[in-house]
Amino acid sequence: MGHSHESNTKRIWGVFAFLSLVTIVEVALGIVKPHSLYMTNLLSMSLLNWIFIILTVVKAYYITWAFMHMEGEKSNLRWSVVGPLVFLILYLVFILLVEADYVFEVFRTSQYKWIF
Amino acid sequence: MGATVTTTATNGKTWDGGNEPMGASYGKLMMWFFIVSDALTFSGFIAAYGFSRFKFIETWPIADEVFTHFPFLHGVDAPMYYVAFMTFVLIFSSVTMVLAVDAGHKLQKQKVAIYMALTIVGGMIFVGSQAWEWKNFIQGSHGAIETKGGSILQFVNREGERVTLADFAKHLPKDRAQLERKDGVWFMSEPTLATYSVEEVVEGFKANPDILVRTEVITKDKKKTVLSREQSLERLKEAKLVVEGANMYRNEYGHKTFANFFFFITGFHGFHVFSGIIINIIIFLNVIAGTYEKRRSYEMVEKVGLYWHFVDLVWVFVFTFFYLV
Incomplete structure (x- = not known):
């Protein structure tokens, strides 16, 4: 690896084609909304939404690794950038969504409707 | 320079500067860490959006019914096509940016300038599209x-x-x-x-x-x-x-906070695109002036490239959480 200075043009266009394809698949799924995916729930979210989120992470991986050239960086740089982000974001999302679900239950079972 | 420092005992120059333990220059490293902090800011916003949405999961607006406009197709229900177009524009401007960086490695001034210019145009089309999207959102369609x-x-x-x-x-x-x-x-x-x-x-x-x-x-x-x-x-x-339509207090689409989150998150992202365009223009002018040609290094193009790709990266997430999920 290292900083190779030969042309990467081919790979760049390849990644562009891939990202475009993923976006087209996402939009198509979003418009068609296949019944089996849209109505089936996994961990209180529809399978379709899980597919969208996974495809988004795949796109993020390719943008970071190919376009931002993370694949050519040293592993200590990779880890010090990606590690904290992955950990903190997962943690934040976990606590906020669990709390939100609790508030939702409060609204459903009590007289409060939207005030807090 | 160049020699990998293993321990301080064998090499006394550890603190004299010039070491690159992460294999990247100071400027590039700081751009990476700026991106880390900015990414956390955006994650905070998007997670807050998720929080509100999960709180009101049974009454939240359905995105397909909100964003249905496409230029010149009045009254035609066209959900998502326009944002899909915006996504393409941004991904494509990312491609021209990375091509500029690639040409910079080979010290091809002409090519760098052309690709930078294309990137700037792409960014402007994106910001313009976002303005149009806001206009429709603020005007509303049904009441x-x-x-x-x-x-x-x-x-x-x-x-x-x-x-x-x-x-x-x-x-x-x-x-x-x-x-x-x-x-x-x-x-x-x-x-x-x-x-x-x-x-x-x-x-x-x-x-x-x-x-x-x-x-x-x-x-x-x-x-x-x-x-x-x-x-x-x-x-x-x-x-x-x-x-x-919509304002900061209420909107015809549904829950009151829906429009607030929309304005705040897409607005904050749009402002990032805007500042990215400004920075790109500055670097573009430097390329034209031959500043980096004299330096024999186009690393500055690489650094703004990192920022520009990051803006694209954020949009990928905004697109998912506002329009798809």
């Missing part, structure tokens, strides 16, 4: 009624298709004039009045038996609840305000 409890009532016909207020609202004789600063004391004015008053909408509703009220509540089939005629009339007794 709705807000109840005393703060929920939104929309109107549909028997087939379940949305009906615009203008299609059925009655024109009552008592017109209410907008209070403006020029009419009264200089500090007295009021928010823009809606096209119709609550009475006009309610009277119009009573006169049209084919119109029903649609509430925010999402049913088991993941559609909004449509009330029967009797329930609709009952519900309209709580009508308090006519809502058209």
Whole structure:
């Protein structure tokens, strides 16, 4: 690896084609909304939404690794950038969504409707 | 320079500068860490959006029904095509950016300049598209009624298709004039009045038996609840305000915080794109002036490239969480 200075043009266009394809698949799924995916729930979210989120992470991986050239960086740089982000974001999302679900239950079972 | 420092004991120059333990220059490293902090900021916003959405999971607006416009296709229901187009524009401008970086490695000044220019154009198209998207969002398309409890009532016909207020609202004789600063004391004015008053909408509703009220509540089939005629009339007794389009207080699409999050997150992202364009223009001018040619290094292009790709990366997430999920 290292900083190779030969042309990467081919790979760049390849990644562009891939990202475009993923976006087209996402939009198509979003418009068609296949019944089996849209109505089936996994961990209180529809399978379709899980597919969208996974495809988004795949796109993020390719943008970071190919376009931002993370694949050519040293592993200590990779880890010090990606590690904290992955950990903190997962943690934040976990606590906020669990709390939100609790508030939702409060609204459903009590007289409060939207005030807090 | 160049030699890898293993321990301080074998090499006394550890603290003299010039070491690159992460294999990247100071500037590039700091750009990476700026991106880390900015990414955390955006994650905070998007996670907060998720928080509000999960709180009101049974009444949150359905994105397909909100973003349905496409240029030159008036009245045609075209969900998502326009944002998909915006996504393509941004990904493509990322490609031209990375091609500029690639040409920079080979010290091809002409190519770097051309690709930078294309990137700037792509960014401008994106920001322009976002402005258009905002315009539609703020204007709204159908109008709705807000109840005393703060929920939104929309109107549909028997087939379940949305009906615009203008299609059925009655024109009552008592017109209410907008209070403006020029009419009264200089500090007295009021928010823009809606096209119709609550009475006009309610009277119009009573006169049209084919119109029903649609509430925010999402049913088991993941559609909004449509009330029967009797329930609709009952519900309209709580009508308090006519809502058209969106502002920072209320919007015709549904929950009050929906528009706030939309404005804040896409606005913050749009501002990033805007500043990215400015920075790209500065670097572009430097490329033209030959600054990096003299330096024999186009690393500055690489650094703004990192920022530009990051903006694209954020958009990928905004696209998913606002328009798809």
